[in-house]
Amino acid sequence: MYTQGLNAADKAPPAIEDAGRLGAFQARIDAEQKIEPNDWMPEAYRRTLIRQIAQHAHSEIVGMLPEGNWITRAPSLRRKAALLAKVQDEGGHGLYLYAAAETLGVARETLVEQLLSGGAKYSSIFNYPTLTWADIGAIGWLVDGAAIMNQIPLCRCSYGPYARAMIRVCKEESFHQRQGYEIMTVLARGTTAQRAMAQDALDRWWWPCLMMFGPPDGESQHSDASTRWKIKRFSNDELRQKFVDATVPQGHYLGLSFPDPALRFDEATSHWHYGAIDWDEFRAVLRGDGPCNRDRLAARNRAHENGAWVREAALAFAEKRRRKAAA
Amino acid sequence: MATTSIAVVDDRLFAAVLARADDALILGHRLSEWCGHAPMLEEDLALANIALDLIGQARLLYEYAATIENAGHTEDDYAYRRDPHQFRNILLVEQPNGDFAHTIIRQYLYSAFAHAFWQAMTSSADAALAAIAAKSVPESAYHLRHAAEWTIRLGDGTEESHRRAQDALDALFPYTGEMFAIPETETDLIVGGILADPATIRPAWTASLDRILAEAGLAKPQSTWMQSGGRRGRHSEHLGHLLAEMQILPRSYPGAIW
Ligand SMILES: [Fe+2]
Numbered sequence A: 001m002y003t004q005g006l007n008a009a010d011k012a013p014p015a016i017e018d019a020g021r022l023g024a025f026q027a028r029i030d031a032e033q034k035i036e037p038n039d040w041m042p043e044a045y046r047r048t049l050i051r052q053i054a055q056h057a058h059s060e061i062v063g064m065l066p067e068g069n070w071i072t073r074a075p076s077l078r079r080k081a082a083l084l085a086k087v088q089d090e091g092g093h094g095l096y097l098y099a100a101a102e103t104l105g106v107a108r109e110t111l112v113e114q115l116l117s118g119g120a121k122y123s124s125i126f127n128y129p130t131l132t133w134a135d136i137g138a139i140g141w142l143v144d145g146a147a148i149m150n151q152i153p154l155c156r157c158s159y160g161p162y163a164r165a166m167i168r169v170c171k172e173e174s175f176h177q178r179q180g181y182e183i184m185t186v187l188a189r190g191t192t193a194q195r196a197m198a199q200d201a202l203d204r205w206w207w208p209c210l211m212m213f214g215p216p217d218g219e220s221q222h223s224d225a226s227t228r229w230k231i232k233r234f235s236n237d238e239l240r241q242k243f244v245d246a247t248v249p250q251g252h253y254l255g256l257s258f259p260d261p262a263l264r265f266d267e268a269t270s271h272w273h274y275g276a277i278d279w280d281e282f283r284a285v286l287r288g289d290g291p292c293n294r295d296r297l298a299a300r301n302r303a304h305e306n307g308a309w310v311r312e313a314a315l316a317f318a319e320k321r322r323r324k325a326a327a
Numbered sequence B: 001m002a003t004t005s006i007a008v009v010d011d012r013l014f015a016a017v018l019a020r021a022d023d024a025l026i027l028g029h030r031l032s033e034w035c036g037h038a039p040m041l042e043e044d045l046a047l048a049n050i051a052l053d054l055i056g057q058a059r060l061l062y063e064y065a066a067t068i069e070n071a072g073h074t075e076d077d078y079a080y081r082r083d084p085h086q087f088r089n090i091l092l093v094e095q096p097n098g099d100f101a102h103t104i105i106r107q108y109l110y111s112a113f114a115h116a117f118w119q120a121m122t123s124s125a126d127a128a129l130a131a132i133a134a135k136s137v138p139e140s141a142y143h144l145r146h147a148a149e150w151t152i153r154l155g156d157g158t159e160e161s162h163r164r165a166q167d168a169l170d171a172l173f174p175y176t177g178e179m180f181a182i183p184e185t186e187t188d189l190i191v192g193g194i195l196a197d198p199a200t201i202r203p204a205w206t207a208s209l210d211r212i213l214a215e216a217g218l219a220k221p222q223s224t225w226m227q228s229g230g231r232r233g234r235h236s237e238h239l240g241h242l243l244a245e246m247q248i249l250p251r252s253y254p255g256a257i258w
């Protein structure tokens, strides 16, 4: 999902913690009590959450780039305003999430540095290019749709600030998803060229969207602890299946086809069965070798570097005013 | 062919409304170019907010222009199917974003005018314009506050920010004269109380400028030479590129609805 990089193992040495405190902590989680910033928590819980929330925040921020690519070319004033508002929402999600991470004792600047240096992960999906206007529809429908599948359970995550941020975010994501599907609907019912544009976007985004849920359950190294701590409530494969089941009929309703010859409805399980995912591609994109990884990081770094003098000016000005007020 | 440019009627009120819509759209478009690339996340959000307000104002004005023209045109026809020489925005708003200082100074110079303009327009004899003005006043007040605060911060920040802000002010100041010029076609509208008289707006604009520039430690450019042409459709080289990008889809796909 937005936090696929969590499937890598935590390399820090395990902290020695008091068994009684750990037991009491787990009991609170089991009783569905929320953990708040000032509560005691195991180091590994704190580290896992920081990594997950930071990756989620970075994904929102990097995610502004592929869609931002079409703001100046949106085909009507209504679409232009809606897309700009959507990308702005994603930036807002990044802000709440950085704030949620800060409650765990890590500064936003530190997290941003990790993103800019290439040391932090963000969702693989944003390393694919937006080539036509239909990609804006496909992203809203599929990417926001996949994000919702993952984030609705996160609204019940054991860490209070993250859960509350997710409630706010989910409301906006479902609006984005409806808006994306509506763009696809108009294209699918439009001219021949528009229908072809919609089909091409689905062809290109479908598999990368399935990869958003992360590696298959057998390979995920982080799920056990996250499940015990009620950070994660469904497995990668469960969420992926939910997404496929919800999305395939929506695509068929538009008269679009999915780029998967193995896709079929399984009467016995009442699920849509899908073909094999190309995990080599997934690992390559996560490693930094996707179609746009370098462009995305370069764009973030450029914005950061070009803005350095502005941030310095704001700090210098605030300092001058503080001194003046104190004098 | 739906991709060809439209012709618009020659009507004074229509032209005046269209010109203000063009100001708002072109500046909103410019600000939207920042989205995802601003110096800090908070500014990505703020610039997008201002862009959204301006695009919203443009849409209301185009909608009103369409009712005046009564030729079956829509907001999108005006935005996407006119050629550069048919746009009537002032040159200031089409100037490229440049660095953050250029964007802020451009916004400040425009918003200081627009805020006073929309305030005056709330008592327009034209009820539709007065209603659009009432909606625009709080928006332009926010735009002005945001840009003025940044102008002060940049002017009185570091040596570099001061230099950049002063450069931006020097470069953009010659485009401010056009805000106060009265095209011959608008004199009747001013006399009739439909359009605000720019002469009555100038004192508020000048007072804001004097106060903000003094606080920012920036020098008001002394040059009295002013660049104009936008209201007559004589634009800078920049507008053609902006429109080529903005209009590409409706121009490329005849008859398509998006
Ligand atoms: Fe989001």
Ligand SMILES: [Fe+2]
Residues within 6 Å of the ligand: A090, A144, A172, A173, A176
């Ligand atoms: Fe979203």
